[in-house]
Structure formats: C-alpha cells, structure tokens
Amino acid sequence: MIETDCVEVLDRIVTHTQIRPGQTVFEEGDEAKYAYNVSRGHVRLFKLLQDGRRQITGFLAPGDFLGLAARQTYAYSAEAITDADLCRLKVGELENLLEEMPPVRERLYEIANDELAAAQEQMLCLGRKTAKERVASFLISQLRHAADCGDGIAEFELPMSRSDIADYLGLTIETVSRTFTALREEGLIELPSTHRISIPSIATLEASTEA
Amino acid sequence: MIETDCVEVLDRIVTHTQIRPGQTVFEEGDEAKYAYNVSRGHVRLFKLLQDGRRQITGFLAPGDFLGLAARQTYAYSAEAITDADLCRLKVGELENLLEEMPPVRERLYEIANDELAAAQEQMLCLGRKTAKERVASFLISQLRHAADCGDGIAEFELPMSRSDIADYLGLTIETVSRTFTALREEGLIELPSTHRISIPSIATLEASTEA
DNA sequence: ACGACGCGTTGAGCGAGGTCAACGCATCGG
DNA sequence: CCGATGCGTTGACCTCGCTCAACGCGTCGT
Numbered sequence: 001m002i003e004t005d006c007v008e009v010l011d012r013i014v015t016h017t018q019i020r021p022g023q024t025v026f027e028e029g030d031e032a033k034y035a036y037n038v039s040r041g042h043v044r045l046f047k048l049l050q051d052g053r054r055q056i057t058g059f060l061a062p063g064d065f066l067g068l069a070a071r072q073t074y075a076y077s078a079e080a081i082t083d084a085d086l087c088r089l090k091v092g093e094l095e096n097l098l099e100e101m102p103p104v105r106e107r108l109y110e111i112a113n114d115e116l117a118a119a120q121e122q123m124l125c126l127g128r129k130t131a132k133e134r135v136a137s138f139l140i141s142q143l144r145h146a147a148d149c150g151d152g153i154a155e156f157e158l159p160m161s162r163s164d165i166a167d168y169l170g171l172t173i174e175t176v177s178r179t180f181t182a183l184r185e186e187g188l189i190e191l192p193s194t195h196r197i198s199i200p201s202i203a204t205l206e207a208s209t210e211a
Numbered sequence: 212m213i214e215t216d217c218v219e220v221l222d223r224i225v226t227h228t229q230i231r232p233g234q235t236v237f238e239e240g241d242e243a244k245y246a247y248n249v250s251r252g253h254v255r256l257f258k259l260l261q262d263g264r265r266q267i268t269g270f271l272a273p274g275d276f277l278g279l280a281a282r283q284t285y286a287y288s289a290e291a292i293t294d295a296d297l298c299r300l301k302v303g304e305l306e307n308l309l310e311e312m313p314p315v316r317e318r319l320y321e322i323a324n325d326e327l328a329a330a331q332e333q334m335l336c337l338g339r340k341t342a343k344e345r346v347a348s349f350l351i352s353q354l355r356h357a358a359d360c361g362d363g364i365a366e367f368e369l370p371m372s373r374s375d376i377a378d379y380l381g382l383t384i385e386t387v388s389r390t391f392t393a394l395r396e397e398g399l400i401e402l403p404s405t406h407r408i409s410i411p412s413i414a415t416l417e418a419s420t421e422a
Numbered sequence: 423a424c425g426a427c428g429c430g431t432t433g434a435g436c437g438a439g440g441t442c443a444a445c446g447c448a449t450c451g452g
Numbered sequence: 453c454c455g456a457t458g459c460g461t462t463g464a465c466c467t468c469g470c471t472c473a474a475c476g477c478g479t480c481g482t
Binding site: 130131171172174175178 | 438439440441442
C-alpha cells in the first residue's frame with residue numbers, strides 16, 4: 001500500500017479541511033489547483049446542464065481521491081453529502097512527489113483506470129438498463145463498497161438522498177422511490193430505515209441487475 | 212509528441228494486423244495480453260448484457276489506443292467498424308518500455324484522464340439529455356474529432372452505422388433515424404448521403420446540445 | 423436480370439418512466 | 453406546543469422514446 005508508505009512526506013505538505021453537507025469542494029471549470037483525499041464522510045461528483053439538470057458521475061467514500069486528473073480545470077463539481085474531512089494537496093506538490101516516488105504515478109494510473117472501468121459500467125447502466133436493473137446494480141455496487149470496508153454482512157447505510165440516487169442513475173426521485181418499494185415488495189431488499197438497506201440474498205438481487 | 216519520439220523502439224516490438232468490418236479485436240473478459248493502436252480505420256468498444264443489449268462506450272479513430280488499462284482482463288470488447296490496421300504490442304513489452312521511458316507513463320496517464328473526462332461527459336448525455344440533445348452532442352463531438360484531423364470545414368463522414376450510433380447514445384435505431392430527419396427538417400444539419408453530415412451553423416447545432 | 427439481404431426510413435400504437443400533485447413524517451425554531 | 457420546512461412515498465395522468473411492421477434502396481451472388 002503506497003498511500004501509507006509516504007504518510008510522513010504527505011503530512012508536511014497536506015492541509016486538512018472540514019466541510020458540511022451540501023458544501024462545495026470545487027466547481028466544474030475551476031482552475032485545478034488542488035488534489036484531495038476524503039478522510040471522513042461522503043462526497044458527490046456531478047456535472048450540470050444550463051437548465052439545472054444534474055448528472056452525478058460518482059460518489060466518494062473515505063480513502064477516495066478527487067481532482068487528480070492531469071488537467072487545467074476540474075471536469076466536474078464536488079460537494080459534500082455528509083459532514084466530511086478532506087486532505088488537500090497543491091498539484092505542484094503532487095508533481096514533486098511524483099518525481100521523488102515514481103511508483104505513486106503507477107498507482108495514480110491504476111486509480112484512473114479503475115475509475116474509467118467504473119464509468120464504462122455506469123454507461124451501460126444509463127444507456128441500456130431499466131429502472132429496476134439500475135437500482136439493483138447501484139445497490140449491489142454500494143454493498144460491495146461497504147463490504148470492502150469491513151463487515152461481510154449484507155446490510156449497509158446509504159449516505160445519499162433519493163435525489164442523489166436519481167441523479168446518479170438518470171431517473172427521477174419518484175421512480176427511485178417506487179423502485180425501492182417494488183424491490184421491497186418482491187422481497188429482494190429490506191428497508192429497516194430510509195437510508196439503510198438489507199439484502200437477504202445477494203445472488204438473487206444480482207440476478208435482477210440485468211436480463 | 213512522445214509517440215513519434217520512440218518510433219524506432221516500437222518498430223522492434225510491434226506487430227501489424229489487418230482486420231475486416233465486424234471482426235473482433237478482443238472480447239470483454241479476455242486476458243489482456245496486448246495493447247493496440249489504431250493506424251487505419253475505425254473501431255468500436257462496447258459492453259453487452261446477457262440478453263444482447265449493447266452499450267458502445269467509445270469509437271476509435273486512427274491514432275487512438277485500446278487495451279491500455281492496467282488490468283488483468285479487458286473491460287470491454289472491441290470490433291472493427293471499417294477495414295482497419297492495428298499495431299499490436301505485448302503488455303510485458305509495454306512495461307519494459309515504461310521503465311526505459313518514464314515520460315510515456317505520464318502520457319498514458321493523460322490519455323486515461325482524457326478518456327475518463329469523455330466518459331463522464333457521456334454519462335451526462337445518457338442520464339440527462341433528450342434524444343435530440345444526444346444526437347446533436349454526438350454530431351458536434353464527431354465534428355471536432357474530424358476537424359482535428361485536418362479540414363476546418365463543417366462536413367464529415369460518419370463511419371459507423373445507425374445501429375452503432377443508437378447503441379452509443381442509449382437509443383433505438385428508429386429514434387436515431389427520426390432525430391436525424393428532424394434535425395434536417397429544422398435546418399440544423401444536412402445529409403448529403405447517409406454517412407455524410409454537413410453542419411451549416413456549428414453554433415446553432417451546439418445550442419441544441421442542451422437546455 | 424433478379425431475388426435475397428442488409429441498412430435506413432417512416433408510420434401506428436404502446437408502455438416505462440416522467441410530471442404534477444397530495445400527503446405522511448420527521449426535525450426545527452419560536 | 454405548533455406551524456414551517458425538507459424529504460420520502462404514493463397516486464393519476466401524460467409523453468417521449470420504444471416496439472412492431474411495412475417499405476425503399478443499394479449491393480450482393482447466382
């Protein structure tokens with residue numbers, strides 16, 4: 001794990017910031033001066049159309065990076081979903097770091113490719129799946145994310161609102177809500193509370209992510 | 212331009228292949244043994260669902276790379292759209308090349324980030340734009356691609372079929388066809404032939420890519 | 423020369439998901 | 453204690469894009 005190898009180096013050049021739900025980290029088009037890492041909380045990345053339609057391109061959890069793209073300006077906006085702590089690093093400093101530690105660049109390349117693969121999977125979702133399949137796919141991927149972060153049980157927290165889920169899946173709030181209800185009525189999921197999901201049979205839910 | 216800097220090195224380790232329209236370069240899930248560069252023709256990248264629904268995640272033109280992702284298996288399938296020539300390179304050789312020439316890794320990182328930005332733009336299209344906006348966005352991006360490759364005039368060739376366009380934009384063949392007709396009737400585009408597009412006013416067409 | 427086939431276009435009807443509206447239920451400030 | 457506000461759910465209705473079908477046209481192979 002490279003991230004931990006260079007903690008001391010990072011501590012010299014990193015600053016920590018706290019943000020509140022709904023607060024902006026940066027906006028699409030801003031000059032990309034800083035790269036960030038989420039140390040606590042959840043963040044949404046999104047793009048807007050002029051009339052306000054929003055597409056969320058990703059959700060970030062603790063450990064995830066944002067603003068790493070080697071570009072002049074940010075390609076998307078970023079906002080906190082929950083209370084969040086971020087580490088911030090000047091991109092210039094990041095360049096220096098990459099000179100000193102070439103394996104870090106390799107790691108960044110891997111991260112970019114993982115994001116690309118996720119983006120392509122999401123295109124398949126948005127372009128070709130039904131509402132039910134999209135919601136099922138989303139829940140499975142959130143489950144995997146939660147499972148990586150510890151407990152192997154099939155119950156987890158959804159930090160984002162129905163509106164965020166809708167804008168991530170290319171649906172409306174109402175359709176997301178109705179689909180949750182339908183999945184619950186079919187016994188594919190349980191909803192102990194609005195933001196808590198329990199999955200009795202992962203295999204069965206997974207089967208309804210396509211075909 | 213790094214690509215041209217190392218042409219001699221590449222010639223030692225690269226093999227050239229020709230493929231015909233519809234022919235497969237590799238399939239999603241195959242072991243990723245080779246990286247490729249398109250030297251002639253056009254290629255489509257896509258993912259399939261079990262029931263055959265297809266999402267095209269990108270079109271490649273001469274100069275574009277495929278199979279670069281640092282992953283064990285390919286994340287998508289690749290097929291020729293037209294007759295095409297490809298250079299093929301063992302990923303092991305690519306690794307060696309990266310040792311010898313660190314700037315190449317930087318370039319690959321840039322390429323991955325450009326693809327990521329394009330993927331995010333496409334998510335916005337698929338999740339939040341209407342059929343007309345999607346087709347207009349697609350035509351504008353194809354125009355830009357063509358314009359980069361030479362002539363500044365607003366007429367260009369579409370190498371892919373209506374079916375490919377539909378699967379790229381998350382629509383049906385019929386909707387793509389109807390939308391082309393509608394754009395023509397509104398004077399936003401001209402269709403000298405089925406696979407040839409002319410854009411009288413780029414600004415006007417661009418305006419109809421959103422809001 | 424001619425039928426078969428692939429591709430694109432057009433029309434008619436339908437349905438998944440969007441829109442609009444009402445309502446329940448927390449949380450919050452006065 | 454109570455109205456206001458925000459979020460989620462549900463219902464009724466509508467529309468955009470899908471489905472199914474017919475047809476035109478160019479390119480094959482025979």
